[in-house]
Amino acid sequence: MKVSIRILEHPDELAEVERLQAQVWTGSEVEIVPVHMLVAVVHNGGLVIGAFVAEEGEPAGKLAGFVFGFPGLVQTPDGLHLKHHSHMMGVHPQYRGQQIGFALKRAQWQMVRHQGLNHITWTYDPLLSRNAHLNITRLGTVCNTYLEDEYGTLRDGLNLGLPSDRFQVDWWVNSARVNRRLSRSARPALDLAHYYAGGAQVLNPTRQDASGWPVPGGDDFATAQIDPAERPLLLVEIPSDFHALKAASTELAAAWRKHTRRLFTELFQMGYLVTDFVYLPGTHPRSFYVLTYGESTL
Ligand SMILES: CC(C)(COP(=O)(O)OP(=O)(O)OC[C@H]1O[C@@H](n2cnc3c(N)ncnc32)[C@H](O)[C@@H]1OP(=O)(O)O)[C@@H](O)C(=O)NCCC(=O)NCCS
Incomplete structure (x- = not known):
């Protein structure tokens, strides 16, 4: 399978992006960014980048993934700065796990640097291990901003209910x-092992319920008792497959949302920064955010 990446600008190509959105965020037409909006964005400094896959010998590929973003402004102590805000990335379920997401982000990185900007932001659900691995581990983003119920109620199949x-x-x-x-x-x-060697501890050790789903490690942790200078490295566990957990139990999913909302909000207020993510695949996969305070050599 050959993957080619290119910038999309024509309404016909952007209509394919519209169709692909409906396959990724199923069930709600109102959550889809329409062609006219995509055109307006790309004609005003925004970027829509597509990934096309073709089998050996096939001339034209079909759209398997896209990333879409636009220039934005961010308030800093030195005044307003320009950035690129990446609003959506989606890869067709059939083509996930083949580094198409990584390739799309790499192309976005090249294009935005070419525009002379040095900062890209985007949002994602912190309970999604796959996204965390891609965003933090593979791409090297960092995070100290937690946004509560940022988009209000979303009605598509991936987001409904939380x-x-x-x-x-x-x-x-x-x-x-x-x-x-x-x-x-x-x-x-x-x-x-690397992080344990560096003195890191898991802040919220989880247990498994009778069906094997991870249950958050209680809400009795007291971040106020943590001295960041003494504990510059922390690990926070999240479920490795939150979509499956949510499909099995909306209540447990809501408990994870509540638990991690409080934890991350408090840790970010204390000055911690998410700098890495550890994903341990296998029969019982596990996933951990790494939070750092001050200088870290890891
Ligand atoms: C997020 C998304 C775009 C990623 O696309 P993709 O093509 O599968 O991404 P990649 O293959 O480049 O990277 C996925 C990585 O996660 C890893 N991964 C897979 N399952 C994982 C899990 N449960 N936990 C952690 N990592 C996981 C893969 O092994 C891969 O890493 P690797 O390249 O080191 O092997 C795709 O999953 C998607 O469309 N999701 C639904 C929409 C969405 O969430 N969009 C982003 C927010 S707008």
Whole structure:
């Protein structure tokens, strides 16, 4: 299978993006960004990038993924700064896990640097392990912004039933960290042993319920008792497959939302920053955010 990446600008190509959105965010037409809006965005500094897949010998490929974003403004102590805000990325379920998402983000990184900007932001549900692995581990974003119910009620099949809490990640596209993660000699992902060796502890050790689903480690943690100077590295566990957990129990999913909302909000207020993510695949996969306070050598 050959994957080619290109910028999309014509209404006919953008209509394919509209169709693909309906396949990724099923069940609600109102959550889809229509062609006219995509055209307006790309004619005003925004970017829609598509990934096309073709089998050997096939001349034209079919759209398997896209990423879409636009320039935005961010308030800083030095005044307003320009950034790119990446609003949506979707890969058709049939083509996931084949680095198409990574390739789309890499192309976006190149284009935005070409526009002379050094900062890209986007939001994602912090309980989604796959997205966290891609965004934090592979792409090198960092996060200290927790947005509560950012989009209000979302009615599509992926989001229905829970408040739309989000991490907003920062992608410093000219930083050494990001350049290294995107280079051919990217550092291998670190595992728990590396972080345990660095003194990290899991803040919310989970247990499993009778059906094997992870249950958040109680809400009795007291972040006020943590001295960040003494504990510069923390691990926070999340479910490895939140969509499956939510399909099995909306109540448990809501408990995870409540638990992680409080935890991350408090930790970000204390000055912690999400700098890495550890995903341990296998029969019982597990997933952990790594939070750092101050300087970290890891
Ligand atoms: C998020 C999304 C765009 C990623 O696309 P993709 O093409 O599958 O992404 P990639 O293959 O480049 O990267 C996925 C990574 O997650 C890993 N992964 C798979 N399941 C995982 C899990 N449960 N936990 C952690 N990582 C996981 C994959 O192994 C891969 O990493 P690798 O390249 O190191 O092997 C796609 O899953 C999607 O369309 N999701 C629904 C819409 C969405 O959430 N969009 C983003 C917010 S707008």
